[in-house]
Amino acid sequence: MLYLMDIWDAVRGFMAAGGDVLWLVALVLFLMWVMMLERYWYMTWVVPKAHKAIVATWMAREERHTWHAQRIREAWVSRAKQDMNARMLIIKTLVAICPMIGLLGTVTGMISVFDVMATQGTSNARLMAAGISLATMPTLAGMVAALSGVFFSTRLDSKMKIRLERLKDKLPQH
Template identity: 80%
Template sequence: MLERYWYLNWVSPKQHQAIITAWDAREETTSWYAHRIREAWLSQAKQDLNARMLIIKTLVAICPMIGLLGTVTGMISVFDVMAVQGTSNARLMAAGISMATMPTMAGMVAALSGVFFSTRLDAKMKISLEKLKDSMPHH
């Protein structure tokens, strides 16, 4: 995710400026061919902006599931204590319950943070692409 923020703030503006300069250098911008060239450049810019976003969104979606895996591991520990001790002693089960709770909480915190930042990143990328489109007038 940090790489995408770096790309959006440092690399993308330079690439967009190069595209705008190339567009402004064209003698004609109204023909069918000029429109296709403009669309191709915009499509390439969009692909560059959206690179690796699917991976980020997938990892964010997986975070709660990894937390649940930790919960299952912790609950197995609790049941193991119950089976070995033959009792439901709360002090003996506390470590397993803690082991079950912490990964769930960590997974949810990671997922919520990831959703926030990936949504914000996606919105900034759309704004950047719209600015590029507006900077390349066609008639």
């Protein structure tokens, strides 16, 4: 229990050093990861069953060679692709927003520094350091959040493409 309190104190200290914008970065990061984990769960547990049902339905068809049958096959593949890509645009948007929110923190932190300089002068380095912290912490957090999102969303995207190609391969055309 003491260990968890130490972790919570460290997180709280980090968030206080980064200012209010850091909470916004944390919120966007949380939403991004919830959606990515949902997509991973969907790809691991739902997609195999759904694709197996599509293949079984296709193989149960008597006619698979006509133009009409091929359009049905294309429609099923298209629906599977649409289902797999359901939240990917939102995830990629959240990944792209993370550095922008970090830059917002940079701007607000620098405004704080300029405010201290205007009221206290340039001789109080301790007060200016707090503003510099407000400027750098959100930028760092936004970049780290974006990097983790880029890596895992790219892996998720490639996993989806592989699954879709496997589905196409299991639905013979002729």
